[in-house]
Amino acid sequence: MVEKRIPLAVSQAVQHIMNYASEGPEEYVSLESAYTRFLAQDIAADQDVPPFNRSPYDGFAIRAMDSQSASAEQAVRFKVVGTIGAGFVFEERVQAFEAVRIMTGAPIPLGCDAVVMLELTMNEEVDGQAFMSIKRPYTTGTNISYQGEDVKKGDILIEKGQSINPGIVALLATFGYAEVPVFRKPIVGIIATGSELLEPNEALVPGKIRNSNAYMTMAQIERAGATVKYFGKFSDDLAVCIDVVKEALSEVDLLITTGGVSVGDFDHLPAIYAALEAEVLFNKVAMRPGSVTTVAALNGQLLFGLSGNPSACYVGFELFVKPIIRRILGSAKPHLRKEKALLGEDFTKANPFTRFVRATIHFANGQLIATPSGFNKSSAVSSLATADAFIVLPGGSRGYEKEMLVDVLLLDDLQGSEWPWDNITKYSKL
């Protein structure tokens, strides 16, 4: 009577899904709106930075050789033959014992090879002619920012798939990207299921709870870098549900449903997948929470059936949906970033399944420490508010003690991992 489901190891489940992953199309956005988008092309330097030798300070440009006899006792005096502001070019070649007043960022005049900072000069005017004196010698190159010292023309500066941060914006501006090639944000649809669900603006009534999964998942979709399309809640009528899914699939890149994937009589998703002739890639994963996570494919498009339990839904999204989104956005490391951390407290109850424990991380002298963030049932919602990592505890017969080194997967991260699973799953009993 009850459908028998074969649990898949997490790594295998992820691998099944990643077979459907590919880079999405690109689009151009203005530089002002490029922050947090994902670069769709490698950015190479089409010029040196700086583009010319320039002065890093306000001062005087001189020929260093003219300063060689200067000393505290015997200053050397230069005739000031001009002033050069940033953005302008001094047209003549500077001659012996001549100096040019130069502003920060201005090009070094022809003939000059050193800059004396303004505060180290003495200045006077004789018959309307300005003179500048210095009391120490300078070597060639003093206070000169050389062409190309920061970036050389042709250097690959940033590889595609990177999330654009403020520093990358600065580089894009420097290289003239008024319009920036980025990956188009995939559109991820959400449909909630469950007769018990009220919307947040509805008053509680006995037996019902408010729909937290859909809104939580919307935020996870945005954090992953995609755009949300919310289709509301399923009808109780199966035929209507099938139509809603069909329609939704035509409007989104990926479709998520929350709830309805268990083996209960009121869980419609298996029937919907069957009616659509979608191929169910898996419907049980050897993990806690989220074991009922189901993924189906239809004409190359993925349908994610996440659990109706908040923690299970949250974990399912991060493990299975996020890497697809990050691949569409060009990332070569689309999975959650895996690091090592010390376990912040005992977690002694053994469990045959790999567990993803919602955890809060902090540092002690630079050492990452991960502590379970509270109530850890699959139905928990409170522990998600302070979770910034999952502690991965391989299934087995033993518990885990405080200060053991464990694997953690970081949630607020833009770097990711190429494939975090092998080392984790080899401990699994499955």
Added chain:
Amino acid sequence: MVEKRIPLAVSQAVQHIMNYASEGPEEYVSLESAYTRFLAQDIAADQDVPPFNRSPYDGFAIRAMDSQSASAEQAVRFKVVGTIGAGFVFEERVQAFEAVRIMTGAPIPLGCDAVVMLELTMNEEVDGQAFMSIKRPYTTGTNISYQGEDVKKGDILIEKGQSINPGIVALLATFGYAEVPVFRKPIVGIIATGSELLEPNEALVPGKIRNSNAYMTMAQIERAGATVKYFGKFSDDLAVCIDVVKEALSEVDLLITTGGVSVGDFDHLPAIYAALEAEVLFNKVAMRPGSVTTVAALNGQLLFGLSGNPSACYVGFELFVKPIIRRILGSAKPHLRKEKALLGEDFTKANPFTRFVRATIHFANGQLIATPSGFNKSSAVSSLATADAFIVLPGGSRGYEKEMLVDVLLLDDLQGSEWPWDNITKYSKL
């Protein structure tokens, strides 16, 4: 001739600015758009979670006492007296050797105190009446999610000033926040200065560079949680500049200028501050890069004069502007988050000033390691693209060696520090 400026220790400069910090006004946004906003009120639980005792599985609700004699040899049979789906309430009290078919999330019927998972039951129908049998005893409480086990009514769940993450969205939905109280995003204005600046869409010409600071700072403003208003580039005419600043101040909460704060003849900012009768809080800071960072106050409003050099501008924003933004957004820890890290490579050149070295962080077995991210002059732009931290090197006569434990300030972080400066500046020679 040259104005003599007295450098202030970083901690003192920050303290001067923080005297002007206060929480901003709140506004309400829809739950769908609350992600990444900052909560303006503490969120307390106005109900238990779960709000009633419920079933975490599909199965049968029973009275545990009726199962005590069940064994592999001798099953106990229950009469199935009804079915209860999530969202509904079973109205009668369950009697001896009766069971109710129950779905995940449904309330436990009156009289029942245990749930048997569906897959552990045998089912049959006799003359149209359903029966269920089990082969082991259950104890009171088996497979019941108790009212309030996740969250107790009255608990303070999240404190104001927190950035709203997906887990917090789930809590807000659970507690019926269709509209969420958040701090209004402060508006931060930017004016660029520098005759050498071209916009990103302009072709390079000798002596000029593209304006990277304004766009970079826009992204930093967004990362901090505020909204940008860009006023373009200053005119060369001082009177026009003064009018532009006056006008801008009436439209923004904070105003940033980039460049024009040095002692050079073409640096207008000191004259603008004087013309507006703004109080200059400081115009030199004992730090590298960014020593020319200037901050002035006018009628309680702050004017940030950041350096024209990209790295100096970047550092100045993160140290001085970001904490003001985060205080407006309600954070009790508005400063960059300070942690310890191992230095990833030698940084041997001594410097009398506190240095903020742009760095890339990674982990080795959970230990934070910070490595300078490249070319580190104040004019550098390339090193900013990979920077996710500043290494703080106190000024002094010694260099720093690989694997020394150093202070780092994290850039992509939402937690912050209350006051990161004391331990850092006590090493300073100033």
